[in-house]
Amino acid sequence: MKRFITGVFSCAAMSLMIGLCAPVANAKVVKVTLTAMESDVVIDNRGTKYAAWTYDGMIPGKLVRATVGDQIDVTLINPKTNKKSHSIDFHAAEVDMLNEFGSVRPGHNRHFVFKAGRAGVYMYHCASNPLAEHIARGMFGVIIIDPKRFSKAYPKPDREYVLVQSQFFPDADNVVDMVENRGWTHALINGKPFNFDPIHDGNSTRALMSKPGERVRIFFVNANINMPVSFHPVAGIWDRVYVNGNPDNVLKNVQTYGVPVAGASTFDLVSPAGRSTNNALIDHTMSAEMRGASTLLINVPGADPGMGKGDKILIR
Numbered sequence: 001m002k003r004f005i006t007g008v009f010s011c012a013a014m015s016l017m018i019g020l021c022a023p024v025a026n027a028k029v030v031k032v033t034l035t036a037m038e039s040d041v042v043i044d045n046r047g048t049k050y051a052a053w054t055y056d057g058m059i060p061g062k063l064v065r066a067t068v069g070d071q072i073d074v075t076l077i078n079p080k081t082n083k084k085s086h087s088i089d090f091h092a093a094e095v096d097m098l099n100e101f102g103s104v105r106p107g108h109n110r111h112f113v114f115k116a117g118r119a120g121v122y123m124y125h126c127a128s129n130p131l132a133e134h135i136a137r138g139m140f141g142v143i144i145i146d147p148k149r150f151s152k153a154y155p156k157p158d159r160e161y162v163l164v165q166s167q168f169f170p171d172a173d174n175v176v177d178m179v180e181n182r183g184w185t186h187a188l189i190n191g192k193p194f195n196f197d198p199i200h201d202g203n204s205t206r207a208l209m210s211k212p213g214e215r216v217r218i219f220f221v222n223a224n225i226n227m228p229v230s231f232h233p234v235a236g237i238w239d240r241v242y243v244n245g246n247p248d249n250v251l252k253n254v255q256t257y258g259v260p261v262a263g264a265s266t267f268d269l270v271s272p273a274g275r276s277t278n279n280a281l282i283d284h285t286m287s288a289e290m291r292g293a294s295t296l297l298i299n300v301p302g303a304d305p306g307m308g309k310g311d312k313i314l315i316r
Ligand code: CU
Pocket: 036, 053, 085, 086, 087, 126, 127, 128, 134, 139
């Protein structure tokens, strides 16, 4: 008992002094409702439609964001108009895969709660069979678990962007091709090849933006079926790489860093102050880069102040 009381008092005292013990009252409940949808989505900058399976009609699904200690309250809806069973597998959750992540038949829902225990950037995806098809058709997204505070090791960024890379298999029913890694024609970034790259795709009208010298934080998720990613900033060097997005796992001064299938990491880029520059954030694996895995980052004094903030962090 004495040890318990001592622990409580030391924690309270320390939290007053250096804020190490976050008060439990700060933890919040983050409600996430996802609806499985079997419907067409636009899959390139020209407006081509594709018979996708998605969460809420978007590739990737909505960005879920919470802070360490929060409770994530998840509801998955599989409308009775769907033909397939679907599910939700959050890589940030430490639960029972046969329970929380189990398949939900059309006309049914699933509800569960998990604790955001470890800071990082994580994939979520449908885990129903055949897994390759459910992911390749678009059932994936991102959950960021922020640490409770910024620190010297994990400074506050000026802008944040989420990029999700995936493989596009136009023959959407051909699971054998997906498993054998045949027939993929494009690398998608947030659902489209060259989504933010007007240099490589004349139909692309957008790019990521920052001001010279700003710290731009990229939350990068590899939602490919089979291909690891070699993430590289052309004309730049990653100032920091946080493996799995966790502030404890910091690397400095890195040219290219690998992101395994179904993995994610956080990448900080600080462009030179005092001059305008451009970077291309690419998968240096040529089969992916030339098929769409290239994103332009424009660093100019007049950068749109809203880009990389608020609802402009995960742009589709
Ligand atoms: Cu599914």
